[in-house]
Amino acid sequence: QKEVEQDPGPLSVPEGAIVSLNCTYSNSAFQYFMWYRQYSRKGPELLMYTYSSGNKEDGRFTAQVDKSSKYISLFIRDSQPSDSATYLCAMKTGGATNKLIFGTGTLLAVQP
Amino acid sequence: EAGVTQFPSHSVIEKGQTVTLRCDPISGHDNLYWYRRVMGKEIKFLLHFVKESKQDESGMPNNRFLAERTGGTYSTLKVQPAELEDSGVYFCASARVGSTEAFFGQGTRLTVV
Numbered sequence: 001q002k003e004v005e006q007d008p009g010p011l012s013v014p015e016g017a018i019v020s021l022n023c024t025y026s027n028s029a030f031q032y033f034m035w036y037r038q039y040s041r042k043g044p045e046l047l048m049y050t051y052s053s054g055n056k057e058d059g060r061f062t063a064q065v066d067k068s069s070k071y072i073s074l075f076i077r078d079s080q081p082s083d084s085a086t087y088l089c090a091m092k093t094g095g096a097t098n099k100l101i102f103g104t105g106t107l108l109a110v111q112p
Numbered sequence: 113e114a115g116v117t118q119f120p121s122h123s124v125i126e127k128g129q130t131v132t133l134r135c136d137p138i139s140g141h142d143n144l145y146w147y148r149r150v151m152g153k154e155i156k157f158l159l160h161f162v163k164e165s166k167q168d169e170s171g172m173p174n175n176r177f178l179a180e181r182t183g184g185t186y187s188t189l190k191v192q193p194a195e196l197e198d199s200g201v202y203f204c205a206s207a208r209v210g211s212t213e214a215f216f217g218q219g220t221r222l223t224v225v
Contacts, residue, residue: 098143
């Protein structure tokens with residue numbers, strides 16, 4: 001069983017839609033939860049990270065962590081064609097390391 | 113400020129040959145990581161340098177892979193001899209000590225034929 005599970009999609013939505021991306025995990029030692037965005041032929045770019053449980057909002061993006069269910073989500077409001085990319089969830093245990101455990105990524109296409 | 117730079121962007125080699133990938137981290141970032149994404153799979157950790165020292169190399173697949181970071185600046189990842197299953201995208205990332213944010217390079221796409 002993989003430590004982090006993520007639906008690979010692809011997910012296609014119309015411009016302006018609310019997008020929900022999710023990951024589940026099995027390792028209860030994870031404390032930091034990240035969302036990366038990766039455009040084609042580029043490296044992953046950190047969008048947001050959350051420590052422990054709770055919500056975090058940054059503009060149109062909201063990250064949620066539910067440690068009791070081992071479930072994390074990324075919501076994108078008012079999605080734009082420029083949001084079309086692969087979204088990767090990643091997790092790690094301690095703060096002193098960036099040894100990240102990634103999900104497989106979800107390919108998102110926002111149609112104009 | 114320049115980002116993480118990787119060379120080459122793409123390499124095609126024959127099975128049994130040697131390839132060396134290079135990563136130039138962001139200046140001042142003592143932490144340097146190598147990751148790999150094999151087709152259809154998730155990005156996986158290979159190893160972690162703090163300055164020139166290997167902190168964690170638990171993800172290195174086998175002894176055909178050799179990573180170095182002489183002087184604590186740029187790093188190289190050598191694959192010798194390359195096998196077909198080594199094909200994938202190799203990412204390098206760097207981070208300041210104590211920072212949660214790691215910055216990734218654009219990756220090197222390695223194709224072994």
